[in-house]
Amino acid sequence: MRSAYAGNESPARAESSVGAISHQQNAETFTDGAESRPLQSVGDHSVGVSFADNTLRTSVNSVSAAVGDSVDEPTAEIVSSTPILGPNQGEEVSRPTDDQIIAQENSIRAAEAEKMPFVGTVEPLSALEEEYRQGSFVFREKIRSLEMQYGSMRRTRGDGNCFFRSFMFAFMEKLVQDNDLTERNRVVTCIRQWKAKLIAVGFQELVFEDAMEIVIDQLNSLGTTEPLNVAQLEANMRDAMLSPMIIMLLRMLTSAEIQRRSDFFAPFIMGMCDDEISVEQFCRRYVEPMGEESDHVHIVALTNALQVPIRVVYLDRSVGAAMAGVGYDSAAVNHHDFVPDALSESASAAAAAVKPRVHVLYRPGHYDILYPLPVTAADSTQIASC
């Protein structure tokens, strides 16, 4: 298997070293639910999951996982559609050239891109249920449990930028829908303040100023006679030029936040990477380049950079969390709230009440947007916290 990728193992290596850690938080829970799979296959978990973030990894890892793995998730077709790289072909048949491998990976990426716009349309959560109809009991139970909290979802393209795109779309959409000018004013001020901080970290102004203006212009249209609406937001976020620019800005903010607070982030980064890399190197390799997946570190940094609380709901194979007073609920869905430091420190008693502005659904390797049900319903059923 290795030999087929000998010259090209770096993307997968780099990704799985990061990817595996990103799931660290879930690592122990994975083993609970992962049937006979050993812990080190955490990275392989993404195999068979239907999001394109994993497509690349799928093509590389599929060999080990495609065979005999009870694929809970619905996309065996991606796995089986990787012709050159079959299980034993690497050794016997002539090895594909590096260029061929890259070309194939690019064609998989392109094919995946065509399947899915950068952001999809709102779908009822039942669509998720349908997707896992043949899936494991745990998934189906969890989706049912999820339906008590969330009414609908919106998928994003699995191109490695899905966290940033989900975040920005969900944040802006909520602002637009609520016409929340207070929050708008706050975030515009916050983004403007980043200009000096980005320059201080070493970014050239010309690389981010256009993107920053685009985001601020969209935000500033709220409250005018021609405010941004959801349809326009969708169009912007699906635009081949605008969407990447917005992602790029968020990546720079995230990178700058990590570098500004490198003392805080360094231990996490040290724990994530096999080789010793500096905080700056981490940012250059895993934060700034487009398509590099987001981990816990990225989310912590972004939530603080923009002071926006985020809830990540984990849909994975782990068997639920213990709920106080309720005992062990196999279908409980874990979530984690990312609360900006300033909000959690300002009034520790009130911190617990910080309401997430953005809800995203995490399935190993991919993020989509979740829409909570109206408050009354959500209050009655608390989901377990990690």
Added chain:
Amino acid sequence: MDQASLLLNKQLKELTKRPVDGFSAGLVDDSNLFEWQITIMGPPDTLYEGGFFNATLSFPQDYPQSPPTCRFTSEMWHPNVYPDGRVCISILHNPGDDPHGYERASERWSPVHTVETIMISIISMLSSPNDESPANIDAAKQWREDREGFKRRVARVVRKSQEML
């Protein structure tokens, strides 16, 4: 104007107004912002000192999402420059596009790069060849095994570049 043109235009103006030490930059043809003509001064205290090396920088339509390619048009002798002049450094590769497995731990392309940062990387490449990822195997081998021969060969391309001025 599309995003790529806007960004390239800004850089052209900026570099014209405030040139950066070590290289000069302009367009190959004033009507095309995507093809740049660069002259790199061989960095001081290196084998390439005194040379004036011409190169072209070709930007894709989706710059800065994707990297440009850089090709020396002057004769060059360096482990990380292909015999046809193409420069092989990790930041000019997209994440994922990696013909050389050994680059796994290196920095890839990201949209933060500009003509200036790319040139700084290339100048740094001239100062310190990386013989673990050779684009020119013969040059890498000579750099490793016959440093004197390598120096003579580089001295020749430096002289040639001066004659071409």
